[in-house]
Amino acid sequence: MKALVALILLVQLPIHKAVPAAPPAPLGCDDPESEAAAEVAVSYINGHSHHGYKFALNRIENIRVLPQGLNDDIIFLELELLETTCHVLSPMPLANCTVRSFTQHAVEGDCDVKLQKLDGKLSVLASKCHSHADSSEDVLRLCPDCPLLASLNNAEVLTTVTAALSDHNSKTADAYLRLLEIGRAKIQYYPVHIVSVEFAVAATNCTAEEAKDNVEACQLLPDDQSNFGFCTAKMLTRPSKDLRVDCQLYGHQPGVTYSQTGQDTSAGLVPSVVQGFTNHNLRLSHNNPVASESSSSEFPTCMLSVKSVAKRAVAEVAQHDKVPHPVGFVPPPPPCPGKIRHFKI
Incomplete structure (x- = not known):
């Protein structure tokens, strides 16, 4: 009889199942880990550029992390860069290089960078960049008398x-x-x-x-x-x-x-320059042969464009507005794109 009562009590006890750990929250573009990866990427880009000027980070537009195993992640970055006054041959550290102002006819660089984070160490596997000068119309709208790039x-x-x-x-x-x-x-x-x-x-x-x-x-x-x-x-x-x-x-x-x-x-000799170009294009496509991760398909086609990220952010904010919140509630900022460090171009 005592055994039966004990069995009944045991059956009535709540059963606790092991709850799997929640996946880590996706990185935001302004998170310290994202900024650390961007710093490595920009240093790599400047170190492998052979013409023109060094570029500085203006904005992290998107980041995507693909776990590969224990302490092994592949990171995809979309970066917006701005041209500085330091030539690529200059020994001046990037931190001391001045970003050209908007009225100086700024040049923007757009880069997709693939990195590996293995045991906490970041290395660049591949990168693709291009750059272009801001439109003359934009410069003249703000500064009608400013000279333009020739x-x-x-x-x-x-x-x-x-x-x-x-x-x-x-x-x-x-x-x-x-x-x-x-x-x-x-x-x-x-x-x-x-x-x-x-x-x-x-x-x-x-x-x-x-x-x-x-x-x-x-x-x-x-x-x-x-x-x-x-x-x-x-x-x-x-x-x-x-x-x-x-x-x-x-x-x-x-x-x-x-x-x-x-x-x-x-x-009387002149350098070989492309007809009509006003700046050296930051074209860069490089695979690291010593990296342990294959770079045969450097950048996934499923990476969101900047515009789609922005649309998603607006949609999320709109969805927040439909839900009642306490007085003084401030919705969290969208994770991407990140903050603008210098100016919007």
């Missing part, structure tokens, strides 16, 4: 670069400089006519004095002695003529190379 192979631009480099070489007692690439140019037409240019240079094995006798013999220094630099120049052509040039050499940087041979503008 084509890198514009005749006035090439003339100014040639004159500027020739002027520098004629006045220096140091190494003879050769042109590597024109980075940026603007032309102001009113009230005075000014052509402003920026270009990368490299030192040769000749002094400027030696180059006067046989400039063709002056070659760029070998990689273990290379010395890159950067010049800015402004040429006033109307109402009077004036040329101002400033060139700075960075000094030798071990491991830093340039992918193309420099050309000498003092002899």
Whole structure:
């Protein structure tokens, strides 16, 4: 009898089943983990760019994490970047590089980056980028008198670069400089006519004095002695003529190379630039051969576009509005896209 009573009581006890652990909440674009991944991605992009300028993070537009196993995740990032004033050859740390303002005719970069986080360590597996200058209409709407970017192979631009480099070489007692690439140019037409240019240079094995006798013999220094630099120049052509040039050499940087041979503008040669382009496109597509994760399909087609993310965020906020909330309730911000660090372009 006692056994029967005990059995009945046992049956009446609540049965507690093990509840599976909830999956981790998806990362938001402004979460510390997302920002850490973006920092690694931007550093990688700048380190593998061979032309133009360094870019800084403006916004994390989307993030997606695909768990692969214990302490092993694949992370997909969509990033919006902005061009800085530092050339890719400059040793200046990115944190000290100034982002070009909107009125300076900003250049935006858009990048998809695939990373692996293995045992807490982030590494980039692949990246795809492109960049473009803001529309002239947008700049002129805010600043009607601001000069716009000019084509890198514009005749006035090439003339100014040639004159500027020739002027520098004629006045220096140091190494003879050769042109590597024109980075940026603007032309102001009113009230005075000014052509402003920026270009990368490299030192040769000749002094400027030696180059006067046989400039063709002056070659760029070998990689273990290379010395890159950067010049800015402004040429006033109307109402009077004036040329101002400033060139700075960075000094030798071990491991830093340039992918193309420099050309000498003092002899009338110009760099190979694409017809009509106003900026170097941040095209970048790279797979890391030592990564443990295959990169055969770098970016999933199911990644949400920025517009779809924004629409989803609006829908979620609208849904919140339909549900009664206590007075003073503030709905949480959408997880993506993230905050704008500089300005919207």
